[in-house]
């Protein structure tokens with residue numbers, strides 16, 4: 170690539186030279202982003218892009234309320250939560266109040282990986298049972314324990330053969346393209362329960378069952394009705410605990426439900442949250458019952474130097490205020506509903522649209538070469554994402570076959586932007602079929 174105007178190698182080459190290759194970047198020729206505003210990103214060339222991927226910024230980019238609150242707090246004090254100050258207490262109370270009984274005890278961390286790692290350690294510590302059951306096609310993080318239960322082939326093609334022996338996986342309970350489809354999807358739960366029973370019978374009852382409670386990483390596919398109820402009951406019957414990863418789907422994004430587990434009508438024992446909590450500021454949490462938290466005391470240590478800092482707590486409180494004051498969960502219902510209708514209608518015009526999954530502003534547009542065989546349109550999806558960038562939209566694929574557009578924009582996205590996205594997609598799909 171051509172050097173920058175200052176004569177140094179271009180920024181992308183410098184990035185590649187200093188980053189480990191395991192961490193990629195979006196697009197072969199990514200725009201250089203220097204600003205964000207609401208659901209828009211602006212490049213150094215002054216081009217504006219509609220941001221369809223940022224579930225880390227539910228309030229939108231450069232939110233003035235967060236900016237004001239965080240800068241004010243940075244000027245006053247930033248330290249660790251061994252000190253006694255108001256915002257961290259207020260924030261933990263507000264978080265606990267968002268969860269049903271008996272989930273009343275909060276651990277504040279800095280990321281989703283930390284939250285899942287701690288969630289697993291709490292479950293193992295509280296139960297003394299060291300085996301864990303996880304779903305296939307899952308991503309839960311990169312730390313030791315959260316990576317151990319990450320089975321997604323999209324991130325690591327060797328994921329299933331390289332998990333530690335204490336991790337036991339069950340089928341991705343995908344009612345669209347899994348082993349059991351449609352009504353048959355009711356068979357996933359009894360099969361997974363059978364694995365739990367077999368583990369218990371062999372003297373290794375799992376200490377935890379870990380899963381997203383609405384299947385974000387599989388493309389926003391809801392779990393089959395009753396799935397978590399049956400799995401939670403099975404692990405609890407053998408002394409284990411239910412760990413819910415709400416990092417992508419929780420915090421209001423699903424519209425109808427603040428938490429994914431509400432859709433399944435269950436209450437987990439341990440809930441892991443991150444991403445949306447800080448609107449981009451590093452923030453994560455694990456919320457559990459007092460009893461589970463207490464049992465961990467003689468099993469492990471917990472303190473995070475920056476988790477729950479005054480700045481993090483203020484960021485977290487401001488996000489909760491804005492979610493409420495700006496009516497963002499309702500907007501997920503309204504704008505997400507409108508968008509899902511538009512995307513579903515694209516299926517009438519474009520045979521490659523296999524399904525539109527999801528709820529609220531967590532949607533997945535799945536592309537297939539054939540609606541009967543469901544052969545994944547992986548290359549087409551990659552090409553579509555490049556075309557969408559040309560049209561001014563940032564959108565990316567997910568799922569084990571990378572054939573699902575994950576649609577999880579800032580929750581402030583408005584009707585006009587949702588229409589722009591659907592129109593751009595219509596055009597890009599038309600160009601794609603003409604070209605292939």
Ligand code: PMP
Pocket residue numbers: 279280281282283285308309310311381385386414416417443444
């Ligand atoms: N769980 C899920 C479901 C996620 O999507 C992610 C992030 N993609 C994580 C955990 C890990 O979160 P983080 O990147 O904040 O460590």
